[in-house]
Amino acid sequence: MMDVAVAPSTFLVLLESLGGARVWGSAGLLLLLGVGLGLAARSAMERVVLRVSTPERATLARRVVFLGSIALGAASALHTLGVDLTLFLGAAGVFSVAIGFASQTSASNIISGLFLIVERPFSVGDVVQIGGNTGEVRSIDFLSTSLRTFDNLYLRLPNELVMKSEITNLTRFAIRRFELLIRVPLDADHARVRAVLIEALAEVPELLDEPGPVVRFVELGEFGAIFRVQAWSERTVLLDARDGAASACVAGLAAAGIEVPVGPLR
């Protein structure tokens, strides 16, 4: 009971010794002002950056403005309380060395994330292959990049790993090429095979006229002669185009009386 009765008065004495309630109030107001300005400015900054740049850069600008505003408010509050801010500089030097050793990986991830946003090998919504992982980019954050795989799994990749890996952007360009390997009997007439395949591919609506399909002889395998078919389509219908082309080639060869030998392709 004695401690409880004494505690508030001791606290007030402590407050008085630190400049009084007025000073604390001012400091609190400055901090709140910093937070409030940060909240107001971050939305405006995001809208401005979105007009001229990507959503990832807009998010980065929003966070920088918000954290910067809070830091400014906190520094002003501490200064109002009479705290000598230069003390932090010295401590920061020692602190940063310790933090540096402890958070090398996090710092590397943050810096890698900044480079990803600036260099833009991919954007949110792109389908990418990073190392052995394939998926749709959901977000590019400070420390990591998240993908949604085609099995609908959530995949988080540290940005440092992303920067070090080979990145293939499957949706950067509007058109894509695919390849099929077709096997025919060893004694098949190559010119006739080419003509039959080209004629069959002309009936596939998803294939582009230009660049047009190309059929080339590859090699004489153990089970037959192998031809490579390369054709182009608009990237959103690539799978349908490949499927349609394969079916058309098989049907065309069958209609021409050219049997497709059975056995491994290579």
Added chain:
Amino acid sequence: MNPTSSAPWWGEHFLPAEGRSLLLQLGPFWLAATTTGASCRLVWSSGRDPLGTSRALSTVEADTERPPGPRQEIRVAAGGAARTLRLTPRLAPRPFVSRPVGSVVLPPDATLDAFVSTPLWLGVGVPTESLDLPTQLPNETWFGPDTVSGELCFSGRTVLRTELEALDLRPHRAVTPVRVVNRRSTPLTVRRIRIPTPALPLFMDTQGTPWTPRVTLTVEAAGELAVQDLAAVPPEEVAAAVPVSVARQPPAAGLVARAVRALLP
């Protein structure tokens, strides 16, 4: 095949009562609109045959006629008393690349006048536009200097007609007079002509043949870019024409388009 009719098939039409369908046949295109309760059922089929000549709008018993090819169907809520169907002929939503059968070589400072036809699209609305259908399914192609820069276009092989009398006029294909001017000092080989169909308005002559304004492509001495100049009025080859639809996209001011890909010898 229904006989061709000279009456305008486009515009607004009253839908027949339940049990009957409004049937449109336009070249390879087939469309049936049937009122069912408070909705309108639209069934259509776009063919690939560019040679169709049918042009007829008639009223038939519902579900007695069958489309010639694969059909698609949609049901549109017609609301209250609105029972009209609006048919608006339009040009293709993407540029159309015409590839002449056999290259055409244009000597220096020469001009080529030719006619290119492109398939129509049809805006179908009950009564506001709700569908944008191709009358003929064209192929697709990439038009650009490489596989990274360029645009996706529709395409077709054509016999480049230089005389109007030799032109096969079809009700579902719009005719575009094209003028190619070679301002170079070397011959120009024309292998592809890109018609900017989204930037062109559409007109109909008195015979129901669709026309677009003239497109002039000038290949300057400096490079292979062709400056395109689009007129806004029907071509002089057409005596009297009425506008039926505006351009989908107005052409950008100062646009220099790669309308002609000329391969240097």
